[in-house]
Amino acid sequence: MILLDKSSCDLLRYLIQLETPETIMTISRSTEQSRRKIYYHLDKINDALPDDVSPIVSKPRVGILLNHQQKEACQTLLAEVASDSYIMSIDERIQLMIVYIAISSERVTIEKLMDLTDVSRNTVLNDLNDIRYRLAQEQYKVNLYATKSQGYFLQCHPLNKIQYVHSFLYDLFNEASPGFLNILREKLMVTLADEGLLSDQAQDFLLAEVSKRENDLGKKINRSEISLMLRILPYLLLSYQTMELSLEEVEDMQQKFAPVHQRIEYQVAQKISQSIQGQLAVELDEIGTCLIAILLLSYRKERDSHLTSQDFQDMAMIIDWFMASFEQTAQVRLVQKEELARRLLTHTKALLFRKNYGILSKNPLTKHIKQKYHSLFVEVKKAALILEEEWQISLNDDDLAYLTIHFGGYLEKEMDTLESSHLQQVYIICDEGVSIQKLLLRQCQKYLPPNSIQATFTTEQFKSVEDLLVADLLISTSDALETQFPLVQVQPILSYDDVVKLSHFLRHYELMTCRPHFEKRLEQLLGPHVTSPGIITQLSQEICSLFDEELLHLSHQGVTSEHTPV
Incomplete structure (x- = not known):
């Protein structure tokens, strides 16, 4: 079965709605696709149509208009694409193929790539040429080769392959959509028949194992970094296990990794390797253990006792x-x-x-x-x-x-020019690491009253003490924080809009704090001129509301983009 990708489905929907014929040139302009791409997707659509339906072709000087039978078949074709299914883009399909070629221990053939990606032979051949071109642009000197005995494989120095695969996966897990990452993992698990390193259970186990070993390390790895590291690690280990190393290459790798043996991370990596073998039935050799140690050494730390x-x-x-x-x-x-x-x-x-x-x-x-x-x-x-x-x-x-x-985060703070405010209990919640927390604190201090910021928490820390706190304002870098306290969500590096939001809140808070006193003074001023107490109260409230609106409007206009928090 040929699965249509997103672009093919988009073209299919475009053709179904046509009431008059359109040329390939017109379709190309309307869909912002090249004519070559239009012909490419038409071939895919025709391959997917039933045999008893005539292919969709562009008639000379007329163009394309689906007949009744073609339109019904195309609608059926779209309906067969499940509403919850994920249709890979061309880039995503190529990324899937690269990962598969990098980690497969079996012979990679065109037929296996067709099954993996659900596209035709010609499409796979075109994608392989695209992969060769992309590899040529990289700095790692990796080449895509094919032989009858080995099929398709990445040819390069072993360390270069490790570096390339890590770099590729680093970008992939940072930038790809969650839907595609799920498809990638599921397809690879089925194709490789792997229920070990790539499973959800393996991820949970690795996270628990590394967290447990942090005390042995005497270090605390940045939380976002450790999550990324453990997503990459299984693929990196699988890519290493596919290498057929000569004795000289093994000795060269061991020599390059020798400095790692002197570090405490290597001892921890040995314990993790033993646990992986016991829990996941995956045996790692000396170089595989060193790869774990190198990742533990290379990822950013929050704390280091050594x-x-x-x-x-x-x-x-x-x-x-x-x-x-x-x-x-x-x-x-x-x-x-x-x-x-x-x-x-x-x-x-x-x-x-x-x-x-x-x-x-x-x-x-x-x-x-x-x-x-x-x-x-x-x-x-x-x-x-x-x-x-x-x-x-x-x-x-x-x-x-x-x-x-x-x-x-450690520059000497400028003299604060803000006037005094009743805002005293402010807490910052940031999960981006200690350094970002420190820098965000310095930025916020520029716009908030002196000594108003009481502490900086991670989300986990805040939730553990939330019931004990009294807060006038929470400033969070997360859009998922749920709390009863007033909350302003900002970027780790304050943007113009973030500063506007903080300024608005500060003005609003000051107005709300001072409003009872202001209303009382207004009532005293209105008393000699208005006889009805009810009307005095109503007028006082309306004047205060108007004053609030005008001040907030002015505060918005008064904030410029030329702020320099540090």
Whole structure:
């Protein structure tokens, strides 16, 4: 059975509604698809039509108009596409094929790819050519080859394959839709007959296992990062297990991974490997165990209790030099330097392992950081030359944005110009990590009364103490938080709209706090001129409401986009 993708179904719906013939050129313009794509989807539709229905063709100088039989068949075809089914786009189909080729231990043939993607042979061949082109654009020197004995496979140095697969999966799990990710996992589980590493049970087990081992590590991995790491790990292990390594390649990999053996993460990875074998019946060799250790080393940490070990004294000195250089070049003063130094050391330890083993870590806030804090970003970039020279690494914009976030939370706070306010009990709720929490705190302090922010929580922490709190305002980066308290939802990097929302709330809160006193004064002023007490109260309330509306309107107009929270 040939399954139609989203674009084919869109064309089918377009053709069904035509009342007069349209040429391929007209259809192309109306659907914003090239003529080549229109012909491609027409071929797919014709392949899917019953044998007793004449194919849909474009008549010269006339175009396409479905007859009654064709229209009924097309409507039946669309009806057969279940309302809850997921129709993959071309990009998604290619992504599915890449993952399958990367992790399949069996011979990958065109027929298997046809079954996997539910498309024709010609479509699979076109997709394979597209994959070759995409691989040629990558930095990892990975090539798609095919032989009679092996079928289709990725040819490259083993470490390059690990780096490419991690990079590919990192982007996939960050950007793909949940619907496609479910389809990808289900199709791979069926095709590979895998109920182990790819199952929901495996994910739950791995999360519980790594969380349990964090005490052994003496470190706390960022929650969003650990979730992403554990989604990638099963595919990474499967991709390694498909490699047929020569003795020389095994020795080369073991030599490259030798430094990992000295780290506590390797000991924890050994325990996790043993648990995987016992729970999931998947046996990992030395290199597979090292892959787990490398991920544990490379992903960002919230806390690290091993910063004072002798191994990292040189790194600590370079961090101090880096901070001093930043203060000097940026002409600013940092506060709580010891705490900042600890956080930078925790961050750069993982950074160095990522650089050494080519483990990608993208920063979703890089664009906002560069736009919102351009001058700060530039100053961090200048000072970071010290890190690049001393550690022989190259820092990209994502790396620099992370460092900028760290510094942004420890800049000396400017004198607050806000007038006093009754707003005193404000709490920030942010699950984006300690560094983002710190930076968000600095931004909010710019727009809220002095000392009004009482604490910063994660969602989990807040829920554990919510019953004990009295809050005037909650500021949350999550749109899923449910609470009885007043709530303003913002981005981790405050946008113009976020500042408007905070300003509106502050004005509204001040008005509500002062309103009883204001109404009383109005009633006193109106008393000599109005005899009826009921009318005095009504007029007082109406004047207050009008005043509220005008002030809120003015506060909206008064907020400009030229705010600089740090």
